[in-house]
Amino acid sequence: MKTEDLINALAAEAAPAPAASVETRVGLALPLAVLVSVVLYFLFLGPRPDLAERIIDPVVAAKTLLPLGLAMLALVLALRSARPAVPLGLPARVVWLVPAIALGLFVWAFVTTAPDSRFMLWQGKSIPVCLPMIVILSLPLTAGMLAAMRRGASVRPGFSGALAGLAAAGLATTIYSTFCNEDSPLFYATWYSLGILLATLIGALAGSRLLRW
Amino acid sequence: MDRNDRWGDLLRRANRGEGAAYALFLTECAPVIRNVVRGRRGDSGADDIEDIVQEVLLAVHAKRHTWREADPVTPWLYAIARYKTADAGRKRRTGGTQVPLDDVAEVLPDEASGEIMAVRDLGVMLDRIDERSAGIVRAVGIAGESAGEVGARLGMSEGAVRVAYHRAMTRLKDLAEAKDETRE
Structure with a gap:
């Protein structure tokens, strides 16, 4: 087929571009995915009994708010990355505040914790729940994000997938944090981060396959 | 401007x-x-x-x-x-278009790419794309009907048939490549 013919054929198809954008789709898919994750949360975990009184402590609130902030920033970045040549802009820089604050909290906790209880608090008692549950709760969210983002046209599918996974992991960790009663940053700055990293990796791998077009 | x-x-x-x-x-x-x-x-x-x-x-x-x-x-x-x-x-x-010579009973020139595809494989692959596209490929690519004729029969514009044909061929090529990858 000659290129000229193809152009004429395409121009004959110049119906108005389909309206539903990636943003609209994410707006539809993400609440559904959050619902699935919340149902899983109530099936397997549920809120800690002392949530209301502990969450007022800024160090405890941080383990919920930091991943929430991360999720919001990653969501914006994922959406931007789903369009060709849209610059990531300010959120791409601001997002680094999240690990920086987490590191700051970790260092602060390290300094203020008595040396003989540091290891105990770092190790905690719930790593075998924390890591898999953050990943499991993130999966429906990653799936929803990727399904919606296939509508876009990421020129870096793996990277976009990672951002989708990061947004999903942030939301999953926000949800998980209301169950978790390990309140030392020694614990959560370490193991939440690892869980988020794993979920991001899954997003990257899935994205590099599913977001190709 | x-x-x-x-x-x-x-x-x-x-x-x-x-x-x-x-x-x-x-x-x-x-x-x-x-x-x-x-x-x-x-x-x-x-x-x-x-x-x-x-x-x-x-x-x-x-x-x-x-x-x-x-x-x-x-x-x-x-x-x-x-x-x-x-x-x-x-x-x-990834060399997805290498077809073993023995398999080539008859070849179909792919006007979209100049590549060749075994007809026997093509039959199998045509079953894997939607019926309408498969029909267009059969009519245009194998029976040699013009896009205009096919369009008149299917109630599509000539341009739409060309686009559908081009897309179907691209999908078939992708299928052929995926198949070759699994064979290796």
């Missing part, structure tokens, strides 16, 4: 269904796309380059909703051209 503004205006009108503006936009884009493809795959033959140009044009068409009216068109277009060129390079490198 700046090229970005001009193309932005054309694509905006195209996205509202104005065929003439769209044709003009694609026609003016094609040489730019060709330059991108040539710059990145200069070692390929002219046919191969034109194939990739067409793949980019189809990609621009399929993803035209990802351009936001406030954004400049050129970076968007270049990003798609670079992505599709790299993608085409990857597909060709």
